[in-house]
Amino acid sequence: MSEEIEEGAAAEALAEVPRATKAELDLAFEELYRTHLRDVYSYSYYRVGNHHDAEDLTEQAFLQAYRHFERARRESHGRPLRPWLIRIAHNLAANHHRDKARRPTAALDAVEPPVHPHGTERVAEGRAELRAVIERLDDLSEDRREALIMRFALGMSNREIARALGRTDGATKVLIHRAIKQLEELLADE
Amino acid sequence: MSEGVGLNLERLLTDALRPVDPPADLVGRVETRLSSIAEQAAAELSSWADELSEGELEALRDPRNWVRPVAAVAVGGAAAGALVVVGMRRRGRPGSLRERAERLLRELGPPQG
Numbered sequence: 289m290s291e292e293i294e295e296g297a298a299a300e301a302l303a304e305v306p307r308a309t310k311a312e313l314d315l316a317f318e319e320l321y322r323t324h325l326r327d328v329y330s331y332s333y334y335r336v337g338n339h340h341d342a343e344d345l346t347e348q349a350f351l352q353a354y355r356h357f358e359r360a361r362r363e364s365h366g367r368p369l370r371p372w373l374i375r376i377a378h379n380l381a382a383n384h385h386r387d388k389a390r391r392p393t394a395a396l397d398a399v400e401p402p403v404h405p406h407g408t409e410r411v412a413e414g415r416a417e418l419r420a421v422i423e424r425l426d427d428l429s430e431d432r433r434e435a436l437i438m439r440f441a442l443g444m445s446n447r448e449i450a451r452a453l454g455r456t457d458g459a460t461k462v463l464i465h466r467a468i469k470q471l472e473e474l475l476a477d478e
Numbered sequence: 479m480s481e482g483v484g485l486n487l488e489r490l491l492t493d494a495l496r497p498v499d500p501p502a503d504l505v506g507r508v509e510t511r512l513s514s515i516a517e518q519a520a521a522e523l524s525s526w527a528d529e530l531s532e533g534e535l536e537a538l539r540d541p542r543n544w545v546r547p548v549a550a551v552a553v554g555g556a557a558a559g560a561l562v563v564v565g566m567r568r569r570g571r572p573g574s575l576r577e578r579a580e581r582l583l584r585e586l587g588p589p590q591g
Contacts, residue, residue, distance in 0.1 A: 325500055325504075325505075326497055327497075329498060329504070330498045333498045343501065343507065346500065346504065347507065418490060418493055421487070422494050436491060436495070439491075440488075440491040440495040442497070468487060468488070471487060475487070
């Protein structure tokens, strides 16, 4: 509720403000960049499973974000832009996986050690149950897995996740509930 | 499934999916990449402008021929702006892409119907 009031007030304030100058936009983008670099990087990392590709995706996400920033800011009506940023990263990650699937297997790829999509270096040093959670995440559908990454890695609210995934708040709540339930069942079967 | 299990799983998920700090050199890499894009666009615009003959300059007064320079300015402008954003602060430097583009458009004069 307070978020709605906050967003409403912000939207009203924005409506009264004339179009931002280039310098104002740059400052606003700088703020966005500094605030959400870790979010975009974390999201990318959990989607692609390695630092190298996560860095590329993060770079691309911020390049795209900059190109469309003015419009996104105008159309957000004062709402937070994190869901929009994560949606850009989401689309880039989807393209990344699609390109990877299309690419013929090269000899070099064959000798590379397999990289777990969420198989982080740090998990290897963690507890077995954490590793089990990470591994079972792979068995979820893409949208359920993504919703859990947004919720737990980025700490996004249902509303933010809904905006990032282009769903309603209700559908997102159900999606997360089902994702957790399925994960519980998968872990219980082990 | 008890609620306790659900809460425990949420705790495990919070532990398993901890936020990941980006490498320290990521910002530098972004700067390099943006810089490269800006320089490429600037070079494209500059060489293209240098090669123009009188006839081509005349043709440029027709807005239908503006696609190439406008695209170069747009790409370079976005990248140059992003450079500012990530801290390079190159705006105001003599001969920046935006200044060159603006100067070129001034030299070309207003379109003639």
